[in-house]
Amino acid sequence: MRGFRAKDADRDRFVELIEAAYVDGQLNSADRELRVGRALSAETLDELETLTRDLQQPPGAVVRPTVDVPSPAPSFATTVLPRIAGSFVVLGIVAVALVIGAVVVTMFASMGGQSSDSGFGTDGVFESELADPEIMFEDPPAPSFEMTAPQVRAFLRAYEKQFGTLEVYEAGFYPERVGVQVPVRGSRPRMERWSWTGEWRQDTEASAVTGPGEVIDLGKVDVRRMFANIDTARATLDVERGRLTHVLVNSWIGDVPSVNIYIGNKFNEGGYLKTRLSGDVIRAYPYEP
Structure with a gap:
């Protein structure tokens, strides 16, 4: 290699x-x-x-x-011939479609004097479809979020686009959403709470800052190392059948900015791993009976 x-x-x-x-x-x-x-x-x-x-x-x-071993170069028999055969098939389908289209146009022309009781509107669309457009169009799938490295990176891009910065007072990454305390510019510390689930939702108006009081830059979080540390936390915190409950990125006054990875189970047993934004481990807090 x-x-x-x-x-x-x-x-x-x-x-x-x-x-x-x-x-x-x-x-x-x-x-x-x-x-x-x-x-x-x-x-x-x-x-x-x-x-x-x-x-x-x-x-x-x-x-x-x-x-990876390179695949052998394609031959004439496996590339050119199928394309030639496919072209003849397409031409045949087009010819048949033109014939059918001509027959249909002739039939509608002969029905031009009939009343609209047949159920067709003036443009050939069923009147029931005109009355109920939901028959013709389906709602697009709702936006969603799951705790994976690509979606965390997508969230960071969406945050910077929405707020013009990557600064937060706190960010909480949960299995199906992200909650953030967004700094509000002004003479006094203020914040708004927002949620991201693939789309933005404002949860509170501007209010006094509660909890961690230091602004941190999410752009300094090493996402790859964060997910490697999630695997380490699951394996080392002595939480039986532990699963990731959430990750908090924050900085308490007098403390370094940190990524806190929480592991728990259905018995309310848990522990957490504290790391720097770069991913360096500060301390592990395993489960203690």
Whole structure:
């Protein structure tokens, strides 16, 4: 694999292998942070192999990526001939359609003197369809959000487009929505609460700032590292059958801006992992009975 360029999918697979080795006890936290950082910036598959060559693959770990083998060049028989045959088929269909169209026009011309009791309007559309346009058109699907890396990135683009900034007092990422405290410009600290579910909804008017009092820049959140840390939190916080409940991005007065990943289960047991915006782990708070 020497010399082959690494893709984002390759980097993600090797990051997962490093995280699995960390959970398996093969790496300490400092070594894990170093290797993950180098894996995310690796340019070739050879660099990725070097980072993980000394690691044992824990049960369920991702296997080494393979290099795609180019497909043989298409032949005349598999490309040109089908196109020629397809052209004749299309011409035949067009000819048949023209004949049918001519017959239909002739029939409507002969019915021109009949009354409109047949159910057709003046433009040939059923009157029932004119009275009920829902028969002809369906509502478009409602916008939606789910907690995935591509949709978090889409939310960040939508936030900057809506508010002209990426600054917030707090952002809460939930499985099916995002809630944000949006700063309001003025002489005193004010905020509005908004929700994103694929479209924007304003939840409150401007009010005094409550909770975290420091403005943070969502543009500094490393989304890739955040989702890698979600996997780490599930595996290390000792929450039985734990699932992601939410992620809070905020900064309390006197504290560093942080990404707080909360894991819980149906027994109301939970823990959370606190990291910097860059993804570096600050501290883990596992479940304690």
